Amino acid sequence: MAKRAIPDIMIGRLPVYLRALSFLALEGRQITSSQEMGDRLGISSAQIRKDLSHFGEFGKQGTGYDIMFLHDKLRQILKVDRMWDVALVGAGNLGKAIADYGGFAGKGFLITAVFDNDAAKIGMKMGIHDVTVQHVDELADTIKARGIVVGIIATPAHDAQGVARVMAEAGVKAILNYAPITITVPIGVRMQYIDPVVGLQRMTYYL
Amino acid sequence: MAKRAIPDIMIGRLPVYLRALSFLALEGRQITSSQEMGDRLGISSAQIRKDLSHFGEFGKQGTGYDIMFLHDKLRQILKVDRMWDVALVGAGNLGKAIADYGGFAGKGFLITAVFDNDAAKIGMKMGIHDVTVQHVDELADTIKARGIVVGIIATPAHDAQGVARVMAEAGVKAILNYAPITITVPIGVRMQYIDPVVGLQRMTYYL
């Protein structure tokens, strides 16, 4: 073990920084500071400087950070300076909304395979790239054939664990799970959860 | 200040515990242990016991936790043992998928008002409860009239901050934001973010 591992929680903030930098660039700004970014994001400037300093010296004393330069650096660090093929399982309401979402393409992700277990949906064209829905039985073979390492689960909860297992066995290393259930995956496979109910229930305690 | 505040991060885990307990109940189980829950959720048993012990003594030594009892307790603690009216802004693809989602009702939330700024959408019936889409100009009045305190933002990023401001001024205290942008809200208003791109980018670093 040579390098000290970068804390997961620190990595987790980088996409938020990247998003903020995209907006600053969109506003036509050239330079920003850890203070300004912190104010926008509700984070201390010290934390932003510390997070960034793990990966290099991206700023200039007295000046701040060049927005486009830092933006590019973060894209490289997060490995979204390229396009990742994504396999989406679940072509219901939610799956359809995900496939139709235009926000992935500019951020490093392309949904290039969609699966469902409903015969009525197989063969349908879905999403902004008109991907043809395949039967979920073809999931493993397609993942392997195309070398896909990123998956999205948008199935009912009771199917999610099974889908995750097939994905992991076929070589997927990163799974975004919309199904409202905690899933177990082998070591080396990462999961992120999106559950609006959990989000809402985290706030009702304080009401 | 009498009571020591419960850490936010601890509150954030309770919805996940609640979700797990729902599943255990669905499986017909009566009793569980901190060990079993921890195994399922990928959390240490000590953490689960410590989290729960902040709110009371819900278990029995030597036995574990009664699933339905703990389930009910967590619903009370999280204040989802009642139904919260939710105002949804944005009736596009994403808003439609959210309104159509059947998973809110059983978990304490009812989308009872939907808003958009697109004239073509006003008057449409949306979601599983056939809510009529109103113009976003009516957002503040509707929130006040109905005493709504929970909102969901599903607008494009550039509209999200404005919508959040209107919501907060009208009395909303908890906002779930699907727009891919960090939003500033007054103290006393809580935000939760759902951004699939952030979720995916948190994992690509490790690929």
Add this chain to the structure above:
DNA sequence: TAGATTGTTAATCGATTAACAATC
């Protein structure tokens, strides 16, 4: 009773913040 598991304490571990020398 014997076995199991809680609730809780103390110790460890890790993350955040404050502060400032370096320097643009």
Add this chain to the structure above:
DNA sequence: TAGATTGTTAATCGATTAACAATC
């Protein structure tokens, strides 16, 4: 140069874990 802001260190703060007495 004077002013500003970084990168980094040390101190603080908070969260997690290990361990075990209590007890069902």
